[in-house]
Amino acid sequence: MWKEKFIQYLRVEKNYSSHTEISYLDDLTQFEDFITEGNSTFDPTRIDSDDIRVWMSHLMEQGIKPRSVNRKLSAVKSFFRYLKKKGVIIQNPAEAVTGPKVAKKLPSFVNDPEMTKVIDDPLGYSDDFRGHRDRFLVELLYLTGMRRAELIALKDTDIDFGACTLRVTGKRNKQRIIPFSNSTKEKLKEYIAARDADIENKSPFLFVKEDGDPLYPKLVYNVIHNHLNSIPTLAKKSPHVLRHSFATEMLNNGAEINAVKELLGHSSLASTEVYTHVTFEELKKAYQYAHPRAKK
The missing domain is CATH 1.10.443.10 (Intergrase catalytic core)
Incomplete structure (x- = not known):
């Protein structure tokens, strides 16, 4: 329920593009599936920082690149900020979580x-x-x-x-x-x-x-x-x-x-x-x- 409300918030209040909405929805769904293992209902009030860190480690073990992991983490962070704003949670479990370091890639250019x-x-x-x-x-x-x-x-x-x-x-x-x-x-x-x-x-x-x-x-x-x-x-x-x-x-x-x-x-x-x-x-x-x- 809260996931759908969050996506609607991105669309109506934040004016995000449909492409960004889809990306956030996919990332949050992956996070939910990992936490619940498909066997229970996702309860955001029971998530702590360690849950998020374990999920990130799982992504890295699956071969997902640091840049993509950081993008997914950004979606989760935004989601929990929204829940705190709405009073659903008191503490944001994602606030103190940092993503993996990404090697800086210099952009191609033409002189x-x-x-x-x-x-x-x-x-x-x-x-x-x-x-x-x-x-x-x-x-x-x-x-x-x-x-x-x-x-x-x-x-x-x-x-x-x-x-x-x-x-x-x-x-x-x-x-x-x-x-x-x-x-x-x-x-x-x-x-x-x-x-x-x-x-x-x-x-x-x-x-x-x-x-x-x-x-x-x-x-x-x-x-x-x-x-x-x-x-x-x-x-x-x-x-x-x-x-x-x-x-x-x-x-x-x-x-x-x-x-x-x-x-x-x-x-x-x-x-x-x-x-x-x-x-x-x-x-x-x-x-x-x-x-x-x-x-x-």
């Missing part, structure tokens, strides 16, 4: 000279509307650091040509403003003119398919993946790589980390700090490559 080649590749894009759209789509993701879903949701009304800004709606419907240059303003106008001339079915969305319908996630992924394929050394070739590339280039060129945080729409500075590790790794590589005694 500016490589991105320039991708965007300006004369043979990489067709001469029709689709080619025009795909080129500008790649460039705008790199110029703004937007998430794929944010780009898909962009509408013409989100553009302020006078102020040279985009109004972007991010996670949990949180809005932020991203500036763009005069050069990008001209490219935006050129793209919109080409779109309106070629597409009969008018749509409020900035980026559309040839039939006027809005883009969908897999299409955007395929566009980015296909064009990043020209960089054989790149480990990942997803839209998020362009977000990583935007942040890395900003920090490499002297931007304040708090400014990058706001542009990316991160709720926590910790999410942005990973890019400082990327820039430091690049410095180490440059030192090791260039200094005559660095390899000794």
Whole structure:
């Protein structure tokens, strides 16, 4: 009963996505099944910290990676915070439980000279509307650091040509403003003119398919993946790589980390700090490559 009420709370009061709801429900169901062993009714008032730690150990023994275990623990922690808020429990048994350490994985990114080649590749894009759209789509993701879903949701009304800004709606419907240059303003106008001339079915969305319908996630992924394929050394070739590339280039060129945080729409500075590790790794590589005694 409380599990279902918790999921409804996430949907109505926290405005979580359906994807997050499903993940939380799956994680809590796994936790319940482990505690009850399928033989009794789950009673959250009888759970203690040791129960949660034993469950986590079980997950690790099953070969589940630390990052996934932490995600599941996060769902359990949120659930018990909710129960305490509702007065069902007095003490939160998950509060003092810490998850396994996760090795930091540096994000893949593309440097500016490589991105320039991708965007300006004369043979990489067709001469029709689709080619025009795909080129500008790649460039705008790199110029703004937007998430794929944010780009898909962009509408013409989100553009302020006078102020040279985009109004972007991010996670949990949180809005932020991203500036763009005069050069990008001209490219935006050129793209919109080409779109309106070629597409009969008018749509409020900035980026559309040839039939006027809005883009969908897999299409955007395929566009980015296909064009990043020209960089054989790149480990990942997803839209998020362009977000990583935007942040890395900003920090490499002297931007304040708090400014990058706001542009990316991160709720926590910790999410942005990973890019400082990327820039430091690049410095180490440059030192090791260039200094005559660095390899000794």
